[in-house]
Each structure stands twice: as C-alpha cells, then as structure tokens.
Amino acid sequence: MPFAPKPNTALLIVGHGSTENPDSSTPYFDHAAEIRKRNIFAEVHVCFWKEEPSMREALFMIDAPEVYIVPDFISEGYFTQDVIPRELGLDGPTTQRDGKTLHYCLPVGVHSSMTGLILKRAKEVAPEADPADTTLIITGHGTGLNQNSTKAIKDQADLIAASGAGYALVTDAYMEEQPFIADWDKMADTKNVVVVPFFISDGLHSYQDIPVMLGLESEVGPAASQTDVFRHNPNLLRGKNLYYSSAIGTEPLMADVILDQVADFDTKHNPAPPTPVDAETLPALLKKLIRSGVRQIGQIEIQRDLCEFSYALHHIDDEDFATQPAYGGLDHYHGPDMARDISTYAEDGEYRFTKGKINLKRGWIMTLDNETELLRALDHFYPACTALFIRHQDGSLPIEDLREKLARQTGMYRFARSISDAGAQELVRKVCGPAHNCAKKILWKLDENTPLEDNEASRFNGIAGNAPENETIPLVCREACNHFVAECRKAAKAEFDAKAAATA
Numbered sequence: 001m002p003f004a005p006k007p008n009t010a011l012l013i014v015g016h017g018s019t020e021n022p023d024s025s026t027p028y029f030d031h032a033a034e035i036r037k038r039n040i041f042a043e044v045h046v047c048f049w050k051e052e053p054s055m056r057e058a059l060f061m062i063d064a065p066e067v068y069i070v071p072d073f074i075s076e077g078y079f080t081q082d083v084i085p086r087e088l089g090l091d092g093p094t095t096q097r098d099g100k101t102l103h104y105c106l107p108v109g110v111h112s113s114m115t116g117l118i119l120k121r122a123k124e125v126a127p128e129a130d131p132a133d134t135t136l137i138i139t140g141h142g143t144g145l146n147q148n149s150t151k152a153i154k155d156q157a158d159l160i161a162a163s164g165a166g167y168a169l170v171t172d173a174y175m176e177e178q179p180f181i182a183d184w185d186k187m188a189d190t191k192n193v194v195v196v197p198f199f200i201s202d203g204l205h206s207y208q209d210i211p212v213m214l215g216l217e218s219e220v221g222p223a224a225s226q227t228d229v230f231r232h233n234p235n236l237l238r239g240k241n242l243y244y245s246s247a248i249g250t251e252p253l254m255a256d257v258i259l260d261q262v263a264d265f266d267t268k269h270n271p272a273p274p275t276p277v278d279a280e281t282l283p284a285l286l287k288k289l290i291r292s293g294v295r296q297i298g299q300i301e302i303q304r305d306l307c308e309f310s311y312a313l314h315h316i317d318d319e320d321f322a323t324q325p326a327y328g329g330l331d332h333y334h335g336p337d338m339a340r341d342i343s344t345y346a347e348d349g350e351y352r353f354t355k356g357k358i359n360l361k362r363g364w365i366m367t368l369d370n371e372t373e374l375l376r377a378l379d380h381f382y383p384a385c386t387a388l389f390i391r392h393q394d395g396s397l398p399i400e401d402l403r404e405k406l407a408r409q410t411g412m413y414r415f416a417r418s419i420s421d422a423g424a425q426e427l428v429r430k431v432c433g434p435a436h437n438c439a440k441k442i443l444w445k446l447d448e449n450t451p452l453e454d455n456e457a458s459r460f461n462g463i464a465g466n467a468p469e470n471e472t473i474p475l476v477c478r479e480a481c482n483h484f485v486a487e488c489r490k491a492a493k494a495e496f497d498a499k500a501a502a503t504a
C-alpha cells in the first residue's frame, strides 16, 4: 500500500553497529537509502550504539519537528527496551524533547510481515528443496540479558509452521542458548535443512560465527564484504543438504517493514500532525558557513567554484589533481551516496569505525548539486560533526563528561567505569589527538569538576592540516568515542590486575 508523505517529519533508523565488522551497519544504510528514494519523509537518518553517529548525537542532525524512531532490531529486548529509550531520552510511545515530538515504534523483527520475508528468503536459498523433505531453522543469538530476545524468533517459527508452507519442521535455534544451532543436524530428520539467520546484518554473528557452528567453516573467516560463503549452497554436511542464507535483515523488502512499523504506530496512537517550525535548517546554516569562507572539514576540502556542480569534495591532499582537467584522474562520484563506501576503509584496508581518524582514503572527488546533498555527504564522512559544530558555535551543544559516558556502559564494557582519573588522563595522551591519528577537538572533562590535564591531545583544535581556523569546521568530540571506552576498559583491567598482584 502506498505510504502517505510526511513532509515535516524525519525517520530515524536505529541499529547496533560494530567496532569490528563494517558489514554490520550496511543494511541500515541500505534501508535508509531505499526509503529516502520514496520521498516520504523530509529526512531519513541512521544512528547506532557502536558506530557513529551515536544515538545521542543523531537528534542534533535532524531539523524536522517530528521524528519516527524505528529500531532496526530483530526482537524486543534489552536494546529496544532499555538502551534506546535511555540513549534517546524516551519516556513512552511519544516523547516531547528539545522542541521535537519523538514517536517510538516497535522493532522491525516483531512485525507480522517478517513471516513472508523469511519464507521468501528460504525459497530463494533452496529453490529446488521440496518443503516436505526440508527442515527450516530460524536462528538467532539468544542471550541471558532479556528473555524477550528469543520471543520474536519462536513466534516466527510458530507462524510459519501454521502457515501451510509445507515444511516438514520449522524450529528455532540459538548461538548462546538451547537449542543450540551447532546441533542443527540432530534437530532434522529431513534430507534438506535451510537455516535463515534472524539478524539484521551479515556481521560477526551470522557471517563469521554461525558458519563455524554449522560446520561450514573451520574457523572464523573474513567479513562478508570480503568473501561469500552464501554462494556455495547446498553444502553436503553431516549427511544432509544444508542451505545457509544471508541474514534476514539484508532483504531489500525490510524497508517496507520499517514503513509498516511507522504505519502501525499511527494506527495505534493516532498522533496529531506536526506544526512546521520556522527556523533555519542545517543545510541553510551550512550554506552560510561556506559563503563565509569555510572550505575544510577534517581531511576534506569543500570546493565551490571548481566545476559546473554546486559543490565538490575531495581529500585535502588531492587539490592538485582536482583542479586539473577530468579531475586529474581522481575517481569521480556524483551525489553523496558513495561517501559511506569511501570513508569505511583506509588505504591500507583498516576499518574506520572512528571517523575522526586521520586516515581518510585519497583518490576520489565527489560532486554535489546542493547543500542538502553536501550535508548528507559530510554526515557520511564525519557523522553529525557539521551539526555539532553549528550547535557548539551558538553555545547550545550539551557536552557529556567521561564519567557519565562510562556510567552508561553495559556488558563487558561496564568494567571501564572503574578506571582511575590518572589512568583516564593518561589515556587521553595515548589515544586522542593527531599524534594518535584522531582529528577531533575534545570538549569533555573527566567529570564536572575535573578538566583534562593540559597536553598536546587535550589542546588540539580539531583541524587537520594547516587550514586557517576561520576557514574550517573543526571536528568536535562531545563525548568519548567507543574506541576510547574500549581503551578505558583495557586500562581499568590492567589497573585491577596490578592492584591484585600488589596485594597478593
């Protein structure tokens, strides 16, 4: 059914993201791109728990007065019930916050239309397998953090079993709780077994961990974008034909499920239409900045009069190529969409999950038609940084001190909270600033009363290269990044071990 346009409204898709696997966030960007193409919302954004932009920073990127927030998660659970509401400051289905109306939708994985997607995926991966001689296993993570995390998978297995699809058996299995996916062959009496991972992305779990548990791989392999295990179906293994599909969230029709959740929210809560706001938008403010002479952000040069397009972006070290005919052989992209691909890996193949890192790839030029496209490209290269700088300039950017950030860490990162002040000050010297390849200017303190000690890293101005300050958008760090938090955890553990050794 066509979706009625919401011209004063933004859509914010929330994902988990990963500091290790660049493929984890790909489906979220794909879903956002697909929905953006349909011109339903004034803005479509994504944000993450483990990647940039963070949930806390994403709202600064949004101009629209009304925001639908859709967790692109496969189930209700710890993240959708605890982490996302806490990070976005939500207090119910609809929250009024900082002049915006925020609607919190249910996660995509619990929508009834997921059943059709699983069946479609199972058929695609094993078109020749007779359902009557096939066991369909829907597999997920399983976790002790919240019992609801397995409910969506069990529900889907029950729905498909009752759907008349004809499978000999439809069942659920997990990585970390019973029934274990590693025992897939013991669950099935049939010749064929189809395993559909109930994950959003082909990240660490579905692409690297589960293939080992199934016996498809002997050890954890590279990320999905660098190999392709899904091409080899069927796999003759343990006396059966095993078909393994890519994660259900990579299905292009997931964009429709996101829209289904927005439509369901409207049906259930019938929110009043938003009142348009009469304020300067971020693209308009960015235009003003550029008209005032700003021409650099991070390692990117923003050109205005280089070519027939409104703007051109390139690496600051590629200016000599960019000004030659045919851009001196630089790879030319028109429009902002390739910005994510360019910024994902460094020249040496390193995954750049911290986008402030001074290792942006060279050799490309991107032309853009207007400030909206320019902002979208910059938000891929340096997520939320333009909006954060604009808010910082007008004095309205809230800063989050390190202790607040560490207090919100969960799971294995909880241990980071115990780092000493001296240990944290030392980490700033070791992890931040250009000497350690970070181009961000730190705005935070350890806590309200404890500023950072004066050193090269804490003093750094957020500007890569030698551009004059008034011609640059400095990259600001309003909260410690996930890389810094991970380093805090390691340092806190080292402090703990040293104390234990000293008292032994």
Ligand code: SF4
Pocket (backbone or CB within 6 Å): 354, 356, 431, 432, 433, 438, 439, 440, 441, 442, 477, 479, 480, 481, 482, 483, 484
């Ligand atoms: S915490 Fe340090 S390393 Fe991380 S983004 Fe901020 S300045 Fe860079």
